[in-house]
Amino acid sequence: MAHDLADILIIGAGASGAAVAWRLSDAGLRIVCLEQGRWHKPGEYSTSFPDWEFRGATSFSFNPNVRALPEDYPVDDTGSDVTPLMFNAVGGSTVHWTAHAPRFHPSDFRVRSQDGVADDWPLSYFDLEPYYDLNDQWMGCSGTAGDPANPPRAPRPMPSLPLGPDGERLARGFDSLGWHWWPSDSYINSVPYRGRAACNNCGPNGLGCTVQAKASTDVTYWPAAIANGVELRTKARVFEVTTDATTGRATGARYFDADGNVQFQPARVVVVATNGIGTPRLLLLSKSERHPNGLANSSGLLGRNLMFHPCAAITGFFSDGLDPTYRGPLGNILLSQEFYETDSARGFVRGYTFQMNRSTGPARTAMGFTMAPVAWGERHHADFAMRFGNSTTVIALGEDLPEEHNRVELSESLTDSNGIAAPKVSYRLSENSARMMAHACRQAETVLDAAGAHTVKATVQLRPSGWHLMGTARMGDDPRRSVVDHSCRAHDVDNLYVVDGSVFVTGASVNPTPTLQAIALRAADHIRKAHNR
Amino acid sequence: MTNPPMTDTQMTILSGAMDRLVPPIDDLPGAGAMGLAPEVDSLARRHAPYHHAVVIFIEKLASTWSAGLLPAQQDALLRDLEAADGAAFNAVLELVYLAYYSEPRVHRRVGWRGGPLQPEGFPLAPFDPAILQATRQRKPFWRQT
Ligand SMILES: Cc1cc2nc3c(=O)[nH]c(=O)nc-3n(C[C@H](O)[C@H](O)[C@H](O)COP(=O)(O)OP(=O)(O)OC[C@H]3O[C@@H](n4cnc5c(N)ncnc54)[C@H](O)[C@@H]3O)c2cc1C
Numbered sequence A: 001m002a003h004d005l006a007d008i009l010i011i012g013a014g015a016s017g018a019a020v021a022w023r024l025s026d027a028g029l030r031i032v033c034l035e036q037g038r039w040h041k042p043g044e045y046s047t048s049f050p051d052w053e054f055r056g057a058t059s060f061s062f063n064p065n066v067r068a069l070p071e072d073y074p075v076d077d078t079g080s081d082v083t084p085l086m087f088n089a090v091g092g093s094t095v096h097w098t099a100h101a102p103r104f105h106p107s108d109f110r111v112r113s114q115d116g117v118a119d120d121w122p123l124s125y126f127d128l129e130p131y132y133d134l135n136d137q138w139m140g141c142s143g144t145a146g147d148p149a150n151p152p153r154a155p156r157p158m159p160s161l162p163l164g165p166d167g168e169r170l171a172r173g174f175d176s177l178g179w180h181w182w183p184s185d186s187y188i189n190s191v192p193y194r195g196r197a198a199c200n201n202c203g204p205n206g207l208g209c210t211v212q213a214k215a216s217t218d219v220t221y222w223p224a225a226i227a228n229g230v231e232l233r234t235k236a237r238v239f240e241v242t243t244d245a246t247t248g249r250a251t252g253a254r255y256f257d258a259d260g261n262v263q264f265q266p267a268r269v270v271v272v273a274t275n276g277i278g279t280p281r282l283l284l285l286s287k288s289e290r291h292p293n294g295l296a297n298s299s300g301l302l303g304r305n306l307m308f309h310p311c312a313a314i315t316g317f318f319s320d321g322l323d324p325t326y327r328g329p330l331g332n333i334l335l336s337q338e339f340y341e342t343d344s345a346r347g348f349v350r351g352y353t354f355q356m357n358r359s360t361g362p363a364r365t366a367m368g369f370t371m372a373p374v375a376w377g378e379r380h381h382a383d384f385a386m387r388f389g390n391s392t393t394v395i396a397l398g399e400d401l402p403e404e405h406n407r408v409e410l411s412e413s414l415t416d417s418n419g420i421a422a423p424k425v426s427y428r429l430s431e432n433s434a435r436m437m438a439h440a441c442r443q444a445e446t447v448l449d450a451a452g453a454h455t456v457k458a459t460v461q462l463r464p465s466g467w468h469l470m471g472t473a474r475m476g477d478d479p480r481r482s483v484v485d486h487s488c489r490a491h492d493v494d495n496l497y498v499v500d501g502s503v504f505v506t507g508a509s510v511n512p513t514p515t516l517q518a519i520a521l522r523a524a525d526h527i528r529k530a531h532n533r
Numbered sequence B: 001m002t003n004p005p006m007t008d009t010q011m012t013i014l015s016g017a018m019d020r021l022v023p024p025i026d027d028l029p030g031a032g033a034m035g036l037a038p039e040v041d042s043l044a045r046r047h048a049p050y051h052h053a054v055v056i057f058i059e060k061l062a063s064t065w066s067a068g069l070l071p072a073q074q075d076a077l078l079r080d081l082e083a084a085d086g087a088a089f090n091a092v093l094e095l096v097y098l099a100y101y102s103e104p105r106v107h108r109r110v111g112w113r114g115g116p117l118q119p120e121g122f123p124l125a126p127f128d129p130a131i132l133q134a135t136r137q138r139k140p141f142w143r144q145t
């Protein structure tokens, strides 16, 4: 069945799709968004139920292969050192994310010029700055301006979240070494904001926020976009962006509806926002005679240069009787950017950020979370007691340089519930990343010692850490070396845009979402201009 | 819930193994003697990969496991299974931990409130910017481009 022509068709209703939809929603355009997942009511989130830890490990797992819900597509990650994580619903992975909201640094956009590796971006930090600010307002940012590790930024809409006794202890550890730390910018309300409640420190905000204190785009951008007339069609799984055989231009998308029927949504402009794995998958699926290697893939780079961020988890164990360390949002306490920039004496290029993570509930503690599971047998109770409520983790998030062999392809054997080829991920951690993480583990041990930990244990590479999906449809000025241009428009197809983390040229060493949302908002302004609105 | 519940024999093996995985502490018996095997079974039936792991776990222990074995012999059997089929073993260990650490008696012992996390949450004092005094003295050090 075919629908009425849309001016703009957005595919994917996650972090970036929602931002684009809202930004374009007052331009008098007919906008349709197709999303394979459904709406989740906040009351359905795990933390409303006594068995929240079981749900978090199963039907609400970060890992789509574990959830295996009809709206999830499987990911073949057998050839990857990192497990890709995502959520498929209105809000996308922001339903699950921990809402830690740092920005890239100006230097992150000039990696080639400054350090001779990877490539420079075709835009700068300052091109994005107004969009970062806009996004901070819409998502709702708690924080404190004045961080010396970053360019000055506008006053944060809300004060910083509580550091908690565990955060204060770690902060003093950093201070005692003379190392940088700063309270994290977080898209979590420290006070009531725009009709959403303040965080009540329940803890595992990676499992959805029942009180809507955490910004996920289903409770931020989407209500505003829909109020402005955007049509969001759920349970609509797109399997092809269609093109005109003569002009090669995008004409719309074909998708399976909730009943498994094929539908066609025609559109003047198609915007793909299906994340760093879903986007190359969809564009590779959309090959045609005119685009034989996949849509927008004349460079051959579609799906290549996948970046995740190498991630080490270093945990300190304390016995100083401070409040239990599971109170407060899991990952939005403080960060340190002491080791952010390249220092050749360290034996690797680029750098990493430290972020503090709290501990969690008893079953998840026993299951290991960022460590091996608690020992079984005679050592069980002592091991559990050492960890539960007494441990604090320093996460080291490193810059992952783009490498063409790290990539997303189509699986030849695995399919989703509609029979569409699943993505296959090949990813190996580089030597540079391994050296960086080894350095990070040593420095984290130093700071945890300084904070008073009696024991420190490190997981040098956390496998289930594929939260950040970047680089697989990179932007650039040269169509031979990139998939989209600085405005996110595909070089090969002038009415096709990609606005998610796929377009990243490099990954920096911070969480990517404020940056990808800023890029999406900026792309929306370009689309608007192209339509003279 | 399409999978049938466990038989008594399967339940006895699982329960015995659970006592070795999470042994008694203070006034609490081991996880099996606490009567948590049916809970493990019911959790497993809510998630197919867990159920599959439990079936393998019990199948592999069935021919060698006996309540009459010494604890050290039972531990050796579990260690062998862990080495031979780590995936199934770890999945069952997760289930046992999920069942054990959802039990109110265990919550009381470890000092966990229990129940859903919402709507109560936990109290924390608001952020006090005074703690930034040392860091604020540092000059901006972000790399110029
Ligand atoms: C557990 C977890 C914690 C995280 N924590 C942080 C954090 O603290 N800070 C941070 O910056 N980032 C974090 N992230 C990452 C963040 O969630 C992502 O960067 C962000 O959501 C990506 O936005 P996106 O728009 O690219 O994709 P997504 O938000 O993943 O949205 C993509 C949407 O597209 C839909 N879709 C995919 N394919 C199709 C198709 N064929 N047809 C129709 N619809 C489709 C999906 O269902 C999904 O809803 C975290 C992620 C996870 C999983």
Ligand code: SF4
Residues within 6 Å of the ligand: A047, A188, A198, A199, A200, A201, A202, A203, A204, A205, A206, A208, A209, A210, A211, A212, A213, A214, A328, A329, A330, B121
């Ligand atoms: S810790 Fe705060 S933001 Fe996170 S889920 Fe709980 S209430 Fe929501």
